[in-house]
Amino acid sequence: GAVVSQHPSRVICKSGTSVKIECRSLDFQATTMFWYRQFPKQSLMLMATSNEGSKATYEQGVEKDKFLINHASLTLSTLTVTSAHPEDSSFYICSASPLAGQTDTQYFGPGTRLTVL
């Protein structure tokens, strides 16, 4: 149980285009979803937290207009990287929690490798 999927697993795009990454909870309802970014050999950095039907809460330093997060249903959240640039290349991981505000009960997706040329 508690499976989270991400799609796509890898994406390569040209600079200036937008990319959408999906995060789905397959066998539970995710009240809260989290989006992380990971650079090589560095720790995961929380980008934003979203609750179903509400606007996402972004961490300090994360551009909300660049990283659009939508959590339209209890099983799906999307992250759209708008006008992507090479510095946006990274590994993006989502996680989902069935409990509102419960940070220690997170089930992680397999991640999406974004490469911007």
Add this chain to the structure above:
Amino acid sequence: KQEVTQIPAALSVPEGENLVLNCSFTDSAIYNLQWFRQDPGKGLTSLLLIQSSQREQTSGRLNASLDKSSGRSTLYIAASQPGDSATYLCAVVGYKLSFGAGTTVTVRA
């Protein structure tokens, strides 16, 4: 701001040797601490969760200790196997998960 440090950054051992991975954190006001495993290019698998009131937690060959007052946790992996090769991340749970950069373990057959 919570800072989480993991030492060493990388570790290579022969099969059968015990592994000791260290995690330190700066703010002792935590809810709990988690250890995760991450295989290359993959997501995270939760290994152990230690509540702030606990001193240790065990699962099979894995044992994690927590000393909140000194801001330290240690993950012990007994009798390592090549399948244990991965990056191990610790994360401190406050209002959010604060991750260390991980220790990359290689177990040589």
